[in-house]
Amino acid sequence: MRDLPLQFCEYVLELTSVHRAPAYFVIDDEGGIVMQGGNLPFYGLQDISPAESTADDLLFLTGVFPIGEEPVSFPKVEMLPGVFADIHIFNRSDQNWVLLLDTSGEVAQFRSVQQHRNDLRLKLERQNRAANRPAEEA
């Protein structure tokens, strides 16, 4: 946030931490969990512990490592029924940083639009097929 005055940076941080339930993991190159924190219970990840778990227990990380220069993101991953996270994975100081941000509200809004749209499309497709069929057979 190079060009933003500090006050805006702080405000953006505040918004994120209040509204988007940040949670994180730091993963080493062997898949060990080095550090974790934030609102993990929100995503159902309260039972993950650095002592007893590895990155393999975090199914959304399967196959993603190693991460190069380019960060990886998985938008709208369902973590619990109705709870969705935008997941960001990036490499800093030779460790893998995994950040989860809540996006459940956006998903809920979008779902009703998408459901309606797809239902309507299927109905139109069916009508078109019904209209075309007798003509083809004739």
Next chain:
Amino acid sequence: MIQKKVCMLGAFAVGKTSLVARFVKSIFSEKYHTTVGVKIDKKVVAGENGDINLILWDLYGEDDFQKVRMSYLRGSSGYILVVDGTRAATLDTAIGLNRNVEEAVGVLPFVVVLNKSDLTQEWEIDEGRVSQLAAQGWSFIRGSAKTGEGVEEAFQLLVEKISRA
């Protein structure tokens, strides 16, 4: 145990979620609940060198408004391309998706499921096109999330392809 990520890809309402539900939980529902984003499931399957934990990524369907983001494929060992046998256009969507995947992440093992085989009366897929694609090396399995036909076979075939890749 070895973990392998597999993505479910295809047009909207072709039966991606239903195939995963049939495969993982042996259930089927007629009601259509569209997928937003991605839901991750898992199932242990037998591989050639021991058990494999399949991590299934059930993605939202592709349509004109919403292309599937290729970043979801990151780390995938393979994918299932799902076609709705009663909607011919969904084969074109699958062909387009396959092209996008190959451009974005390279060539990966995949299996095509021609789903909804229980709806024989409404079948729309042109056999000629299927043979043509099969000649190019595409593997097709006719299946039904409703009856369960072909479902185990499709995932098993993909696992075999992944093991050999």
